[in-house]
Amino acid sequence: xxxxxxxxxxxxxxxxxxxxxxxxxxxxxxxxxxxxxxxxxxxxxxxxxxxxxxxxxxxxxxxxxxxxxxxxxxxxxxxxxxxxxxxxxxxxxxxxxxxxxxxxxxxxxxxxxxxxxxxxxxxxxxxxxxxxxxxxxxxxxxxxxxxxxxxxxxxxxxxxxxxxxxxxxxxxxxxxxxxxxxxxxxxxxxxxxxxxxxxxxxxxxxxxxxxxxxxxxxxxx
Numbered sequence: 001x002x003x004x005x006x007x008x009x010x011x012x013x014x015x016x017x018x019x020x021x022x023x024x025x026x027x028x029x030x031x032x033x034x035x036x037x038x039x040x041x042x043x044x045x046x047x048x049x050x051x052x053x054x055x056x057x058x059x060x061x062x063x064x065x066x067x068x069x070x071x072x073x074x075x076x077x078x079x080x081x082x083x084x085x086x087x088x089x090x091x092x093x094x095x096x097x098x099x100x101x102x103x104x105x106x107x108x109x110x111x112x113x114x115x116x117x118x119x120x121x122x123x124x125x126x127x128x129x130x131x132x133x134x135x136x137x138x139x140x141x142x143x144x145x146x147x148x149x150x151x152x153x154x155x156x157x158x159x160x161x162x163x164x165x166x167x168x169x170x171x172x173x174x175x176x177x178x179x180x181x182x183x184x185x186x187x188x189x190x191x192x193x194x195x196x197x198x199x200x201x202x203x204x205x206x207x208x209x210x211x212x213x214x215x216x217x218x219x220x221x
Contacts, residue, residue, distance in 0.1 A: 020059050023048045024073050027056070027066055029114055032123035036067070036132065064137075067128075071140035074121050075148045078108035082150035096161055099213035105154050106181040106209065117195050122185040129175050129182075162220050173219050177212040184208035
């Protein structure tokens with residue numbers, strides 16, 4: 001179970017603390033490239049440039065605290081873009097458009113890249129959704145909803161559309177739709193498509209959003 005010690009304010013502060021961000025970025029990249037369970041805290045500290053291998057424990061406590069901090073860091077960075085995308089849907093009079101909601105959920109992730117332009121958070125989230133969430137490991141937004149107002153609004157709209165009040169069923173369906181888009185991003189990174197052909201990468205992303213929306217729509221039948 002994730003510890004619940006990070007407040008919404010601390011989540012925002014992660015984004016402006018260079019020392020912590022360096023560790024979070026190193027952890028995310030290693031988790032994305034290998035696996036969340038196999039990477040040691042020592043490896044993360046070394047990749048972040050720390051001679052003191054206890055630096056991760058000093059800042060984040062343990063592996064679960066580190067995971068929560070990655071979630072909090074990234075959710076905070078995506079909160080405003082998601083809010084704007086929701087506002088655009090509302091302004092167009094389409095607040096419950098499935099494709100629009102999937103886009104609002106996923107599009108801000110396109111800006112979360114490492115120094116080589118790789119979407120490490122997308123790969124990290126694929127691992128989390130497939131390996132950890134089914135075992136009960138919660139996302140920081142589950143534990144601290146005030147940290148992720150826009151994210152939770154997107155999810156609540158999707159829940160209402162596809163399953164009514166069945167939260168567990170809705171969580172599974174939305175997770176599967178989300179994975180369609182995240183895996184499309186990971187596949188494109190493997191091909192180095194974002195660097196070689198940004199227009200084709202964007203078209204691939206848009207297609208994945210439509211596929212995810214169609215999958216959710218099919219689940220409503």
